[in-house]
Amino acid sequence: MLDASSSDSGSADESDPLAGDLGALSPPLPVVVIGNGGHSRSCVDAWNPTSSFQPLGCTGFDPHERSEVAYLGTDDVLPGLLAQGYVRVFVALGDSRLRERCQRDAVKLGYVAHALVAGSAQVARTASIEAGAAVLRGAIVGAFSRVGEGAIINTGASIDHDCVIGPYAHIAPGTHLAGNVEVGAHSMLGVGTSVIPGVKIGAGAVIGAGSVVISDIPDGQAVAGVPARPLKRRN
Numbered sequence: 001m002l003d004a005s006s007s008d009s010g011s012a013d014e015s016d017p018l019a020g021d022l023g024a025l026s027p028p029l030p031v032v033v034i035g036n037g038g039h040s041r042s043c044v045d046a047w048n049p050t051s052s053f054q055p056l057g058c059t060g061f062d063p064h065e066r067s068e069v070a071y072l073g074t075d076d077v078l079p080g081l082l083a084q085g086y087v088r089v090f091v092a093l094g095d096s097r098l099r100e101r102c103q104r105d106a107v108k109l110g111y112v113a114h115a116l117v118a119g120s121a122q123v124a125r126t127a128s129i130e131a132g133a134a135v136l137r138g139a140i141v142g143a144f145s146r147v148g149e150g151a152i153i154n155t156g157a158s159i160d161h162d163c164v165i166g167p168y169a170h171i172a173p174g175t176h177l178a179g180n181v182e183v184g185a186h187s188m189l190g191v192g193t194s195v196i197p198g199v200k201i202g203a204g205a206v207i208g209a210g211s212v213v214i215s216d217i218p219d220g221q222a223v224a225g226v227p228a229r230p231l232k233r234r235n
């Protein structure tokens, strides 16, 4: 079950009442990208060029940031764009708390949160990708796995069967989760982490780059190493 309202998956188009008949001649539906930093550049780069949804441009504080798409202004432009009929947003901010706040604010305004699935990503038919989530270049989402609202499966990461990725969690590039792994909301698994089957990682945990996680990690715990050991207690 992919995000029913706005997603790069072909199946989502069919359930989008605004999408209509998206034949080859239909123009793509515009998506306002919130954020114009490094994560935004990765997301825009990963965007499937044949998707029925395409980025209109991005908002951000610095008009001079590099971007493939037009700079639209600061987030102050969002109400005006909505009034003009641009109804979809994708929040491309690496900071998970900020990502959540911006997505919630945009949805409160009346926007639909778009889920981005890169053309080169592989998502199982039985997987679900929730509103505002991002599955970037070369990432793999296995059978019956769930990628929560606003979560990121970054470049080349893989989550195998029956995994549950909590809202606004971040699975960094090149991280691999075996089957039945659970990751709590806002947790960050650093680049190149491996997690063995069945492990439960709590909410707000931080896993250091290159770690191997072989046991459950409590909420808010920072760990690192092979095998991963506690670094310190986070507030």
Ligand SMILES: CC(=O)SCCNC(=O)CCNC(=O)[C@H](O)C(C)(C)COP(=O)(O)OP(=O)(O)OC[C@H]1O[C@@H](n2cnc3c(N)ncnc32)[C@H](O)[C@@H]1OP(=O)(O)O
Pocket (backbone or CB within 6 Å): 154, 172, 173, 189, 190, 191, 206, 207, 208, 209, 210, 211, 222, 223, 224, 225, 231
């Ligand atoms: C596209 C993108 O860029 S996505 C970005 C994804 N981001 C990442 O992958 C970043 C992951 N971050 C890390 O690995 C960080 O090192 C963290 C979060 C684990 C720790 O950061 P800090 O809190 O600043 O810890 P700090 O650098 O002070 O290190 C504390 C101790 O942990 C050790 N340590 C830190 N990171 C690791 C690690 N990945 N593996 C093993 N040990 C580590 C340090 O050597 C240090 O040990 P010491 O006290 O014996 O000297």
